[in-house]
Amino acid sequence: MVWNQTKPCPNDNFLKIGFHFQPPKAYPHPTPQTKTLASIQYNITPSPIFLTSIAEAVYEKEKPGVTWPKQLNAPLEAVDPEIADIIELAKAPQWKGLELIPSENITSLSVMQAVGSIMTNKYSEGYPGGRYYGGNEYIDMAETLCQKRALLAFRLDPENWGVNNYGTRSHCGHLSHGYQTDTKKISAVSIFFETMPYRLNESTGYIDYDQLEKSATLFRPKLIVTGASAYARLYDYARIRKVCDKQKAILLADMAHISGLVAAGVIPSPFEYADVVTTTTHKSLRGPRGAMIFFRKGVKEINKQGKEVQS
Ligand SMILES: Cc1ncc(COP(=O)(O)O)c(C=O)c1O
Numbered sequence: 001m002v003w004n005q006t007k008p009c010p011n012d013n014f015l016k017i018g019f020h021f022q023p024p025k026a027y028p029h030p031t032p033q034t035k036t037l038a039s040i041q042y043n044i045t046p047s048p049i050f051l052t053s054i055a056e057a058v059y060e061k062e063k064p065g066v067t068w069p070k071q072l073n074a075p076l077e078a079v080d081p082e083i084a085d086i087i088e089l090a091k092a093p094q095w096k097g098l099e100l101i102p103s104e105n106i107t108s109l110s111v112m113q114a115v116g117s118i119m120t121n122k123y124s125e126g127y128p129g130g131r132y133y134g135g136n137e138y139i140d141m142a143e144t145l146c147q148k149r150a151l152l153a154f155r156l157d158p159e160n161w162g163v164n165n166y167g168t169r170s171h172c173g174h175l176s177h178g179y180q181t182d183t184k185k186i187s188a189v190s191i192f193f194e195t196m197p198y199r200l201n202e203s204t205g206y207i208d209y210d211q212l213e214k215s216a217t218l219f220r221p222k223l224i225v226t227g228a229s230a231y232a233r234l235y236d237y238a239r240i241r242k243v244c245d246k247q248k249a250i251l252l253a254d255m256a257h258i259s260g261l262v263a264a265g266v267i268p269s270p271f272e273y274a275d276v277v278t279t280t281t282h283k284s285l286r287g288p289r290g291a292m293i294f295f296r297k298g299v300k301e302i303n304k305q306g307k308e309v310q311s
Helices: 012-016 032-042 050-065 081-096 109-115 137-153 188-192 209-219 237-247 259-263
Strands: 161-166 223-226 250-254 276-280 291-296 299-302 308-310
Touching: 137 161, 137 291, 209 237, 223 237, 237 250
Parallel strands: 223 250, 250 276
Antiparallel strands: 161 291, 276 291, 299 308
């Protein structure tokens, strides 16, 4: 059955968990930041239905000068009912089904509002304050805030850690770690880099750290990756760090599947040991589809000439 904005969803719970995109009647009180940004610009007195009233006030104020085609402000179901219907159809399996794909999660309406905003109109290659294109002041503001929050979420000192957002990656985690079969290199990483896997001790279900160390001694890796799509144990980061130090290798922790647990402080954090930590934002963090790369700042090593090498 197809249902859309004009036909209510067949299940009450569906509405309750925020899957139906009827515009909410009232938004919560604004945060101090939203108050300043929008109310200063448009001289609006904030109210409990703040966001709705801003939209209306902005429209009223700008209306005389608006000449753009109606279509730009029309909702999806009016402009493209076929796509709108497909989106509505996609809700059903997410609502009714039990999805056992570990890399997926269900995000919130507010996240979808943020990623489906006018920010999508901007090209913004580069970093805050150093973009290729002009007019990125609000993108910079948003990204700087995200960086601040990302460091806060993992209790990191900005003196020692930096973070960049990473829009897309080419292959799923285990593949991006260099997965290949006996006959075929599956991922771009395994094509462009020489990789060597390490395995579990199948009788215990834990990573075979002794074998990892032996392989590293032979292989001399420049980088060792921890993190997996389906490892239901804690990682011994200290042990892998020791192997990295012996090999002068970088330790990259891909915490994509566990970053929500790390942020909540309920499992050990890789930040104590890793040089680089990566995570997607859409798994246990329940954010939008995206990724982040955290990097340790400061002195990486003292070289043979006795000089400090920065990370
Ligand atoms: C360990 C791990 N890292 C990262 C990712 C994210 O991969 P992608 O770049 O395809 O989003 C996944 C996907 O499930 C994963 O299992």
